[in-house]
Amino acid sequence: MLEVIWHARGGQGAFTAARCLGAAAALSAGKCALAFPTFGPERRGAPMRAFTKISHEPIGDRSAVARAQLLVYLDETLLAEGWDAELAPGGLMLLNSRHGADDPRVVAIDADGISAAVLGRPIPNTVLLGAIPALCDAVSLHDVHEGIRATMPEKLHERNIAIVDAAFEELSSRDGLPHVGGLGERAGESGTGLFDLAAAVLLEGEGGGAL
Template sequence: MIEVRWHGRGGQGAFTAARLLGQAVAIHEHKYVQAFPSFGPERRGAPVLAFTRIDDKKITDRSEVETCDYVVVLDDTLYGDNVTKGLKDGGILVINTTQDAAAFPKKGDYTVITIDATALALDILGRPITNVPMLAALVAAAGTVNSDSVLKAIDDQLAPRIREKNKALFTAAYDKVKGEL
């Protein structure tokens, strides 16, 4: 089973990213998926968690993801021990930041990938919504999901007026991370 934990703030789209990943895998790659949020006080800007599980067989565990293969951080101000806790050795931590990966001290045997998803989103969408470029960074770094499946999920899930810009944003972030690996 592959498990992903998403750290974001209310309004950044962490749950939408978890859901898009789930849609891409379930519908377009025919695997079993769970995608669900965990909210504290539901207000814009409050820390939120979202989770995605992927497996070839039915998933019966409904608990929050504690031990995970991948962690995605949509806002680098959330970085701390709670972010890296439970990240498996050999896992990947993807952080939206202007800083280099070396700025995030490692507490285990995992890879840190950084991307300025905010700048990409501002450039392409005109808004600092980082869920799609962070999903792209994860897909590029992890290689567990086909990027075409995610582009199809964007068509399936996002409103028609924002689909093309989000697909362009996904492709730009995906290409950026792939080019740096």
């Protein structure tokens, strides 16, 4: 199983991205996926986490992820000492930052800058979503496109697909990019996977401003 922890502030769209990744894995890549959020104080800007689980088999464990192969930080101000306690062996952290990182386990990308160039304002969630297929073979770029089409309103498809393409190109062009292995082979034909939509409908709790 591939597990992802998303760290963000309310309104940044972390659960939107978690849900899109789950849909990409299940509805396009033929795997099984689960996506769900957890909130602290229910207000915009408060720290929150979201989770995505992807497997070749149906997922019965709905508990929060303790250690993940991928940690995704939409806001670098949330990064604190001891962050790697949540990182599984061989895992990577994907960080929204304009600055590089000395730790080989950390992959930084200027998600705010990329999203602002397309949208006119910084909304980092789909930039980090688009970076994942460059780091992990659980989903392809095409799968992510299909996840966006399955979970976002049609009026948002073109811009968000442009954002994920820009993020994927940015990371894929880097020499020596680290990689999280596993789950590369498809479980079945496209569209045959299982996605837990019961968890996905909790999207409304995240706030309407995020794409």
